[in-house]
Amino acid sequence: MPTTTRSLLRQRLLVLYTQTNCPTSEVVAWSEYDGTGKDAFAELEDRPYHDVVAAMRDGWRVIKFPDVQPSTIDNAYASGPLENEFVLERLEEISDA
Amino acid sequence: MPDPLLTSAQMATFCDEGFLRLEGVIPPELCARFQAELEDQRYGAVTKEYHFHQPLSRMCAETWNGSALTDILALPTVAGLVRSLVGDHPLYDHHVNHAVPPDNPIRRPGGNWIHQDHAVDLRPLTFDAVLSIFPHEVTKEMGGTLFVPGSHFRRPHDNNHYRYQHIRGAIQAVCPAGTIIAWHGALWHSGRPNRSGRPRTMFKLRLNPTAPQVRLWDTSDLASFDPWPIFRRGHPWMSNFLVEYMHRTRFWRYLTGDHAIDPDGAWTRMEIAFDADRADARYRLAMEAAPHAPTPRHLALRAQMLAAAARATAVPTAHAPSAAPRGVPAEPEDAELVRSAIAP
Numbered sequence: 001m002p003t004t005t006r007s008l009l010r011q012r013l014l015v016l017y018t019q020t021n022c023p024t025s026e027v028v029a030w031s032e033y034d035g036t037g038k039d040a041f042a043e044l045e046d047r048p049y050h051d052v053v054a055a056m057r058d059g060w061r062v063i064k065f066p067d068v069q070p071s072t073i074d075n076a077y078a079s080g081p082l083e084n085e086f087v088l089e090r091l092e093e094i095s096d097a
Numbered sequence: 098m099p100d101p102l103l104t105s106a107q108m109a110t111f112c113d114e115g116f117l118r119l120e121g122v123i124p125p126e127l128c129a130r131f132q133a134e135l136e137d138q139r140y141g142a143v144t145k146e147y148h149f150h151q152p153l154s155r156m157c158a159e160t161w162n163g164s165a166l167t168d169i170l171a172l173p174t175v176a177g178l179v180r181s182l183v184g185d186h187p188l189y190d191h192h193v194n195h196a197v198p199p200d201n202p203i204r205r206p207g208g209n210w211i212h213q214d215h216a217v218d219l220r221p222l223t224f225d226a227v228l229s230i231f232p233h234e235v236t237k238e239m240g241g242t243l244f245v246p247g248s249h250f251r252r253p254h255d256n257n258h259y260r261y262q263h264i265r266g267a268i269q270a271v272c273p274a275g276t277i278i279a280w281h282g283a284l285w286h287s288g289r290p291n292r293s294g295r296p297r298t299m300f301k302l303r304l305n306p307t308a309p310q311v312r313l314w315d316t317s318d319l320a321s322f323d324p325w326p327i328f329r330r331g332h333p334w335m336s337n338f339l340v341e342y343m344h345r346t347r348f349w350r351y352l353t354g355d356h357a358i359d360p361d362g363a364w365t366r367m368e369i370a371f372d373a374d375r376a377d378a379r380y381r382l383a384m385e386a387a388p389h390a391p392t393p394r395h396l397a398l399r400a401q402m403l404a405a406a407a408r409a410t411a412v413p414t415a416h417a418p419s420a421a422p423r424g425v426p427a428e429p430e431d432a433e434l435v436r437s438a439i440a441p
Contacts, residue, residue, distance in 0.1 A: 028265050044263070077343060082336070
């Protein structure tokens, strides 16, 4: 009977909020959701990367670009959630122990 | 002697950052008394036993009669702070004693969720003032309240901002005993993990105004005060800088009662609109975001600009039939003619 091998890969999500919706603009806020449990960025004093491209160069994959919402005359000055949200992922192995 | 009110510079800072810090304004003996009362549950463990939105003066005279909190609120600096933000007769909204035990479990990496109190509140100008009272010294390890300066104009609504863990420019309260941080009710904030071996206390009191919050501070220098150097500083988390500046100008117009103030001209530019624009419902919607009650001075200023624009082009447009004819020097009557053309 074949045995099933459990994958040791876990997904890490890094959400980077940037100054504009361009990936080269600087990061202004960030969140981390770490399926490995390490929470490697939890105690950082400042942003883990200057911009999204820098994160890409470190192996992170962009899986979501910010939505571009056209402003209408009746919402042009409303502001709410941070506008420019990039979601990145990286798969990392956990210990087999 | 009247209570010392906030200065124009302090109000402009509050307008821009959404909070003010008054360090060590509560005397040590009053801090100790307040701390003891908090530990004795003098102010109740829950808020529901109190009647919301009653006059603060009644709370102090009855429920909190003789308490350290009443004495704190009676300190001249504190009374002046409250009067400058919410006027002479504020209402008690609610209070919470945030008592965080030592080495409390971290609920999530980095600490508590950044949030906005009562995030369904969409009032663009009227604001509640919140007092965070720190009766003891707060070190960084104790995880005092974190604030996101300038975030009070952003209304994520309900719980749409719980996904933000770290925001550049956020400031954590590290302060001596007896500090009060007064903040705009819509400011984003968060408690932080207490990693010290000591319990941490922060008493929060929210107050509502009962009248428009116009020129409540010491306005003796207002005529010569320029808020623009403060408004244009920006904050590290900002993206739409121009929109953020416009929010500050609009709030400052509310606070000063002067709807002609416009440090960077952004609102005034849009108010140069002729009949075709003004007849469009979308223009009216946009102007709902602008001053809602133009003053005579504002109208006169606008009329002057329109008259100057008409003279510069030297061609009366179809939408501004009262523009000055070509070659005719500007006369005071021009302003009246143009005003009548643009009046709603």
